Amino acid sequence: MGKISMVMFDLSGTTVYDDTGVRDCLYQAAQEFKLKTTPEEILLHMGTNKIHLYQFLIARESGKKIEIEDFERIKDPDTYELAKEVFDRYQEIMLDYYRKQCKEVPGASDTFHWCQEHGIKVATDTGFHRIITDAIMEGLGWIRDGLVDISVDVEHIPGQIGRPAPFMIFYAMTQLNIQSVHEVIKIGDTPADMLEGRNAGCRGVIGVLSGPRPVTDWGKYWHTHVIPSVADLPELIEKEFL
Numbered sequence: 001m002g003k004i005s006m007v008m009f010d011l012s013g014t015t016v017y018d019d020t021g022v023r024d025c026l027y028q029a030a031q032e033f034k035l036k037t038t039p040e041e042i043l044l045h046m047g048t049n050k051i052h053l054y055q056f057l058i059a060r061e062s063g064k065k066i067e068i069e070d071f072e073r074i075k076d077p078d079t080y081e082l083a084k085e086v087f088d089r090y091q092e093i094m095l096d097y098y099r100k101q102c103k104e105v106p107g108a109s110d111t112f113h114w115c116q117e118h119g120i121k122v123a124t125d126t127g128f129h130r131i132i133t134d135a136i137m138e139g140l141g142w143i144r145d146g147l148v149d150i151s152v153d154v155e156h157i158p159g160q161i162g163r164p165a166p167f168m169i170f171y172a173m174t175q176l177n178i179q180s181v182h183e184v185i186k187i188g189d190t191p192a193d194m195l196e197g198r199n200a201g202c203r204g205v206i207g208v209l210s211g212p213r214p215v216t217d218w219g220k221y222w223h224t225h226v227i228p229s230v231a232d233l234p235e236l237i238e239k240e241f242l
Contacts, residue, residue, distance in 0.1 A: 002182060003119075004183055004203070004237060005121060005176075006122075006185070007122060007184070007185045007186075008123045008124070008168075008186045008187070008202075009230065010187065013211025014105065014210065014230055015104060016104060016105065019212065021101070023039055025094045027039050028093055030086065033085070033086045033089070036057070036060075046190045047188065047189075047193055048069075049160060050127060050128070052162070054082075055080060058082055059076065059079045091129065094128075098135045098136060098139060102135070102139035104140055109147055115234075116147070122147065122148050123149060123152060124142075125152045125196075126152075126153050126154075127192065128153055129155055130153050150172050150176060156171050163193065164191075164192050164195030164196045166196055166199040168196070169181070169197070182201075184200070185202060186205050187207075187230065189212075194222060195222075198223075204224050204241060205225075206226070206233070207223045207226045208229055
């Protein structure tokens with residue numbers, strides 16, 4: 001089957017501890033702007049572009065029938081300005097959250113070490129924008145300590161097209177000179193992660209149960225494997241991919 005050259009790790013819920021904190025911050029900003037939604041609905045869309053989430057909620061209230069994934073392909077200026085205001089407020093709330101409590105999922109750093117010892121590049125991607133990603137990387141020291149080879153977010157991609165599109169995976173592959181998706185594993189805790197990995201054609205698309213929404217709840221979302229935590233990834237790679 002060939003070697004594994006890169007693993008693309010999701011952040012929140014996969015490698016960064018999240019006990020619904022991201023969902024709650026998204027919901028708080030929506031509530032402050034009186035957008036009609038619920039924490040449960042927000043949870044369904046975790047891992048996607050946050051501006052597009054707010055555009056979806058705004059469009060729905062105005063009677064427009066535009067699905068959240070459609071905002072990855074179309075521009076809707078009627079909803080963007082307000083969505084950006086809500087998003088900016090969300091980022092303030094989210095930054096404050098991570099500055100107070102940013103910690104890794106147990107075993108994440110050990111898994112990064114293991115990958116590097118076995119010649120596997122460590123990449124991360126996320127539905128966050130750069131300011132949040134930088135706060136996480138600074139708080140956990142993963143870039144500083146050389147544990148992460150590249151950290152990608154939607155701001156690296158033209159049009160800020162996030163998951164489930166595969167472009168963040170392709171960007172990391174380009175920067176790290178990984179020439180085949182058959183050498184890439186994607187791991188995450190949301191449907192958006194699984195769809196991203198599938199759309200990219202990754203050899204492994206692995207769900208983890210450490211996030212707020214267990215992969216076992218997502219029968220319709222394609223994946224190759226499910227493991228309890230990122231800490232279990234080295235064993236899985238040794239058993240199934242090497």
